[in-house]
Amino acid sequence: MKNKIKFIERADFYLDQKLSEKEQKAFETECNNDPEAKKCFEEHRYLRQQFALKKKHTEARDFIEQGLKNWKPKQSTRQNFIWKAVAIAASLALLLSITALWQTNRYISSQQSNNFIELRREINNIKRSQKDLKDVVQTNTPSTNTQQFGGTGFALSTNGYLATNAHVIAGADSVHIITDEKKSYKAKLVFQDAKYDLAILKIVDSTFCIPPLPFELGDTAYLGENIYTLGYPRNDIVYGKGYISAASGFKGDSSSYQLSLSVSPGSSGGPVIDKNGKILGIITGKKSATDNIAFAIKSSYLLKIRDSIPKELPTPIIQSNHFTLEHLNRIDQIEKLKKYVYLVKAFK
Amino acid sequence: MKRKISKTGKDKKILKGLARKENKALHQIYDLYFPMIERMVLNNSGNREAAEDLFQEALIVLYKKANEKDFILTSQLQTYIYAICKKLWSKKLRQQKRHPIDAYHQERETAPEIEQDIEDHQSEKLQIDKLNRALKKLGSPCKDLLEGFYIQNYSMKELAEKFQYTNASNAKTQKYKCLQRLKKIFFKQEEKDKQDE
Numbered sequence: 001m002k003n004k005i006k007f008i009e010r011a012d013f014y015l016d017q018k019l020s021e022k023e024q025k026a027f028e029t030e031c032n033n034d035p036e037a038k039k040c041f042e043e044h045r046y047l048r049q050q051f052a053l054k055k056k057h058t059e060a061r062d063f064i065e066q067g068l069k070n071w072k073p074k075q076s077t078r079q080n081f082i083w084k085a086v087a088i089a090a091s092l093a094l095l096l097s098i099t100a101l102w103q104t105n106r107y108i109s110s111q112q113s114n115n116f117i118e119l120r121r122e123i124n125n126i127k128r129s130q131k132d133l134k135d136v137v138q139t140n141t142p143s144t145n146t147q148q149f150g151g152t153g154f155a156l157s158t159n160g161y162l163a164t165n166a167h168v169i170a171g172a173d174s175v176h177i178i179t180d181e182k183k184s185y186k187a188k189l190v191f192q193d194a195k196y197d198l199a200i201l202k203i204v205d206s207t208f209c210i211p212p213l214p215f216e217l218g219d220t221a222y223l224g225e226n227i228y229t230l231g232y233p234r235n236d237i238v239y240g241k242g243y244i245s246a247a248s249g250f251k252g253d254s255s256s257y258q259l260s261l262s263v264s265p266g267s268s269g270g271p272v273i274d275k276n277g278k279i280l281g282i283i284t285g286k287k288s289a290t291d292n293i294a295f296a297i298k299s300s301y302l303l304k305i306r307d308s309i310p311k312e313l314p315t316p317i318i319q320s321n322h323f324t325l326e327h328l329n330r331i332d333q334i335e336k337l338k339k340y341v342y343l344v345k346a347f348k
Numbered sequence: 349m350k351r352k353i354s355k356t357g358k359d360k361k362i363l364k365g366l367a368r369k370e371n372k373a374l375h376q377i378y379d380l381y382f383p384m385i386e387r388m389v390l391n392n393s394g395n396r397e398a399a400e401d402l403f404q405e406a407l408i409v410l411y412k413k414a415n416e417k418d419f420i421l422t423s424q425l426q427t428y429i430y431a432i433c434k435k436l437w438s439k440k441l442r443q444q445k446r447h448p449i450d451a452y453h454q455e456r457e458t459a460p461e462i463e464q465d466i467e468d469h470q471s472e473k474l475q476i477d478k479l480n481r482a483l484k485k486l487g488s489p490c491k492d493l494l495e496g497f498y499i500q501n502y503s504m505k506e507l508a509e510k511f512q513y514t515n516a517s518n519a520k521t522q523k524y525k526c527l528q529r530l531k532k533i534f535f536k537q538e539e540k541d542k543q544d545e
Contacts, residue, residue: 004524004528005520005521005524008524008527009520043531043535044527044531047479047527047530047531047534048498050475050476050478050479050534051479051494051498051499053472053475053476053479054476054479054480054499055498055499056412056415057408057412057472057473057476058499060407060408060411060412061404061408063369063374063411064374064404064407064408064411065404066371067369067371067374067375068374068375068378068404071371071375073375073378073379073382
């Protein structure tokens with residue numbers, strides 16, 4: 001081992017397997033014969049192993065660091081994970097609250113409708129098939145592609161004024177009156193009062209004329225008084241009887257009576273008549289949760305309207321003084337009265 | 349030692365790519381498995397940076413393994429990475445005298461071959477650490493010269509240019525001198541470490 005520099009160089013070549021077979025053998029022999037050379041080589045080999053490990057490690061680390069440099073994980077980092085969770089939770093919460101709100105709303109509105117139902121009737125829902133529509137066109141009848149609502153009305157004068165509920169004709173484009181004898185008349189709205197749910201209509205046809213009214217508008221009714229009503233929950237006039245069960249209406253409304261009376265949609269606007277044929281009120285609605293509880297606006301409010309708005313009623317509503325119903329039995333009363341009670345059809 | 353065939357072709361493909369130093373494979377592994385490791389670290393008194401460091405170390409182990417000719421993954425890649433990270437992290441926690449990794453993670457037993465890989469990695473790291481310590485003591489430019497030759501594999505001629513020696517032979521002499529000094533430091537250090545033990 002004369003030249004140590006040379007020896008180490010050869011040792012490196014030997015370890016890197018860069019020596020020829022002959023040189024390799026010579027190197028091995030030298031190491032075997034010279035303990036100093038052998039020790040030197042062993043130490044060198046050991047150190048080289050450490051370097052090899054470090055090299056491998058450095059290589060790996062460099063590759064990974066370089067590979068991950070300037071690269072962003074696709075998704076699913078913790079932050080995104082949290083955001084995702086938050087987003088999901090938030091949308092769930094939103095959905096829940098919307099659903100809850102909607103349900104509450106529905107509940108409230110259903111409660112409301114549970115408490116009070118206006119009794120106008122939907123005459124045709126216009127959910128006709130196309131065939132029906134085609135038939136209509138072919139037979140050249142006026143298109144019925146409108147909504148029809150029906151209620152009841154009764155005469156206030158001989159020359160075509162009549163009373164009904166404001167909700168029956170609410171939003172209507174045109175209103176028609178059909179008499180007991182199935183005669184149809186066009187009517188116009190003269191006055192309406194949404195607060196008391198009252199409307200006054202006038203039949204446009206000037207030839208319309210009826211005999212003097214056999215009844216008057218009464219102003220007081222007594223608790224327990226028997227009453228009856230005539231109305232159009234169907235296309236034919238329907239009689240119903242009951243009694244006044246409370247002097248106030250829905251939720252203590254003092255402008256109404258509560259009636260024990262079976263009513264159905266279409267009864268709205270019908271007169272509440274006492275045994276003498278006096279009109280005590282006008283049916284407006286019913287309590288849906290229970291059968292046989294109806295409400296009627298007191299006829300005194302109708303009187304108030306008549307007195308307060310003469311200007312809007314160019315032809316005064318004529319109050320009849322013929323109390324010709326008083327001594328008649330129920331059947332005869334109805335026979336007379338039904339000429340003054342009409343089906344009100346509102347078209348939208 | 350040959351090992352059983354990996355369960356999924358996907359894992360095999362990723363490992364092949366990793367061995368070929370394909371960045372795509374690296375990113376795939378990261379996307380697939382980093383969230384899992386991050387969760388483990390975050391749940392065991394670590395932060396994101398610690399999770400990243402840990403994951404990179406696991407990647408180093410995996411990369412080195414992938415480069416071994418007879419290495420075939422016995423378990424799923426996911427299991428392998430998780431086991432490596434779990435071991436490395438609980439070791440780190442023990443070093444820091446922090447709470448050991450939580451019971452759930454502790455319970456799961458590690459496959460013996462994975463255990464072996466981790467041990468190998470640890471002992472390699474210790475050895476590298478020793479070399480690094482010696483190299484640090486040696487200082488520049490000797491350290492850089494030796495690293496240039498034995499790690500970056502520069503030729504003597506390239507090193508002569510880099511370190512501004514007159515020629516390759518001069519560089520060779522310098523390298524020899526540096527190496528002798530390193531040996532002295534390194535083996536002295538080895539002896540001292542043995543005594544300490």
